[in-house]
Amino acid sequence: MFNAFRSTLTCGLLGLSTLVQAQPSEASRRDVADIYASLCANCHGAKMEGALGPSLIDDIWKSGADDEGIARSIREGQPASGMPAFSGALSSQDIRALVIYIREQGAQRRNAAASIAKPVADKAVRSELHAFKLETVTEGLDTPWSVAFLPDGRMLVTEKAGRLRLVEKGRLLPEPIAGTPGVWSRGQGGLLDVAVHPDYAKNGWIYLSYSDAGANGSAMTAIVRGKLRAGRFVEQQTLFRAPPEQYRTGNVHFGSRFVFDGKGHLFFSIGERGKKEDAQELSRPNGKVHRIHDDGRIPEDNPFAGREGAIASIWSYGNRNPQGLARHPVTGELWETEHGPRGGDELNRIEPGRNYGWPVITYGMNYDGTPMTDRTAQEGMQQPVLHWTPSIAVCAADFYTGSRFPQWKNDLFVGALAQQEVRRLRLEGGKVVHQEVLFKDVGRVRDVVSGPDGYLYVAFNGPDRIARLVPAPAIEPASGKAPGAKP
Numbered sequence: 351m352f353n354a355f356r357s358t359l360t361c362g363l364l365g366l367s368t369l370v371q372a373q374p375s376e377a378s379r380r381d382v383a384d385i386y387a388s389l390c391a392n393c394h395g396a397k398m399e400g401a402l403g404p405s406l407i408d409d410i411w412k413s414g415a416d417d418e419g420i421a422r423s424i425r426e427g428q429p430a431s432g433m434p435a436f437s438g439a440l441s442s443q444d445i446r447a448l449v450i451y452i453r454e455q456g457a458q459r460r461n462a463a464a465s466i467a468k469p470v471a472d473k474a475v476r477s478e479l480h481a482f483k484l485e486t487v488t489e490g491l492d493t494p495w496s497v498a499f500l501p502d503g504r505m506l507v508t509e510k511a512g513r514l515r516l517v518e519k520g521r522l523l524p525e526p527i528a529g530t531p532g533v534w535s536r537g538q539g540g541l542l543d544v545a546v547h548p549d550y551a552k553n554g555w556i557y558l559s560y561s562d563a564g565a566n567g568s569a570m571t572a573i574v575r576g577k578l579r580a581g582r583f584v585e586q587q588t589l590f591r592a593p594p595e596q597y598r599t600g601n602v603h604f605g606s607r608f609v610f611d612g613k614g615h616l617f618f619s620i621g622e623r624g625k626k627e628d629a630q631e632l633s634r635p636n637g638k639v640h641r642i643h644d645d646g647r648i649p650e651d652n653p654f655a656g657r658e659g660a661i662a663s664i665w666s667y668g669n670r671n672p673q674g675l676a677r678h679p680v681t682g683e684l685w686e687t688e689h690g691p692r693g694g695d696e697l698n699r700i701e702p703g704r705n706y707g708w709p710v711i712t713y714g715m716n717y718d719g720t721p722m723t724d725r726t727a728q729e730g731m732q733q734p735v736l737h738w739t740p741s742i743a744v745c746a747a748d749f750y751t752g753s754r755f756p757q758w759k760n761d762l763f764v765g766a767l768a769q770q771e772v773r774r775l776r777l778e779g780g781k782v783v784h785q786e787v788l789f790k791d792v793g794r795v796r797d798v799v800s801g802p803d804g805y806l807y808v809a810f811n812g813p814d815r816i817a818r819l820v821p822a823p824a825i826e827p828a829s830g831k832a833p834g835a836k837p
């Protein structure tokens with residue numbers, strides 16, 4: 351079971367390089383699966399199914415269902431009922447890792463038992479609020495990473511290996527757009543996000559983010575803009591490029607996503623490049639969300655503008671690998687998703703100057719099952735609005751703003767690589783009040799975009815394609831509410 355979990359990680363975005371990068375620094379560190387097998391399995395069963403002690407995967411919690419309740423059970427025990435106290439034998443980090451491990455096993459059981467839609471081409475699927483079909487828009491792509499729309503309906507798609515493609519009326523043009531920047535395409539690096547300026551019709555600007563090669567095998571995320579003319583990317587301007595000494599070696603955690611705020615600013619994210627301490631350093635660009643003017647100038651009212659030694663474009667820090675950024679269509683708030691380690695994927699509301707805590711606080715542990723920290727909260731650091739433990743490898747986020755699925759209006763849609771799913775999140779008052787897995791297991795989800803035509807577009811890897819969700823009225827009940835829909 352544990353091995354099965356590992357292999358989903360390995361084939362997910364969190365590839366082999368990430369596994370290797372996790373460092374078992376202290377000799378005393380033990381894999382959480384070994385701790386469970388040696389100290390707990392006797393009483394709770396090898397698969398947590400229960401024996402002398404109760405099942406830990408049935409979602410029934412006598413002594414507290416939240417993380418702290420479970421940690422307390424392990425720490426303090428119920429000696430009178432036969433559950434020993436482990437505070438002497440286990441560190442608080444080990445206990446935190448056990449809580450994550452128990453959550454993973456519970457989620458695996460629920461996944462196995464759940465009947466979540468696995469849509470087949472052109473077959474209608476019923477979800478809680480709308481029935482839909484997953485319709486293929488275009489195939490023939492190589493690891494599509496991001497999707498953006500031009501005002502005339504044409505679609506731009508980045509391919510990770512470094513090509514910008516154009517799709518016209520559902521037809522993928524055979525030639526990639528010439529003249530885009532050369533990218534460092536290794537591991538998670540390559541051509542990343544593409545965005546179209548909100549005033550594109552007037553100014554023609556297209557924005558690209560990519561991993562830019564530095565000296566001695568180093569790389570860092572860089573940002574350019576340019577215009578499309580006769581199949582070429584022209585008038586290119588570099589809007590963000592870190593000084594060479596800030597480039598980092600390693601193939602992981604480049605971010606990145608763009609979002610415009612409609613007031614002339616552009617936000618973009620950069621992952622911490624696998625150097626976790628960098629996320630806390632204001633002198634480093636990685637592990638941050640940045641804000642610049644749409645022409646690359648730095649706004650004077652940025653939170654760290656004018657601070658000695660700080661990079662003036664930084665908007666927030668302590669972000670691990672942010673691969674989802676979206677602006678709420680009504681409140682204008684900036685929402686972000688970021689990959690956690692093993693456990694601790696996060697949904698955050700990004701506010702200027704705030705510290706989102708990585709790697710000082712996290713709900714996750716190391717990929718090898720050794721604990722990272724028992725600290726999930728700390729004064730002066732922001733809590734995620736939501737965390738996914740176990741991780742789903744949350745990769746993309748967008749608010750639905752169309753009208754073809756009226757009951758999804760303003761819901762946040764997130765895509766996941768390892769769990770290969772799209773989730774719908776209903777937000778109210780800055781909180782997530784409901785989550786629905788819309789579908790699962792038809793490819794790793796790299797991007798989710800609310801299209802200008804009201805369809806919800808999804809970029810998949812494996813098989814590589816762009817598909818869209820279109821309403822399937824045939825099986826939609828007249829009330830518009832599917833039977834068994836949660837209130």
Ligand code: HEC
Nearest residue numbers: 389390393403404410411412413414420423428431432433
């Ligand atoms: C000697 C047997 C025994 C061992 C060893 C043991 N447990 Fe338990 N555990 C129990 C029993 C019995 C209970 C139920 C206590 C009660 O009824 O209050 C329990 C309860 C629990 C609970 C609370 C369940 C609930 O419903 O709230 C958790 C969590 C838990 N154990 C985790 C662990 C972990 C993790 C380990 C290993 C570090 C472990 N246990 C080792 C016997 C054991």
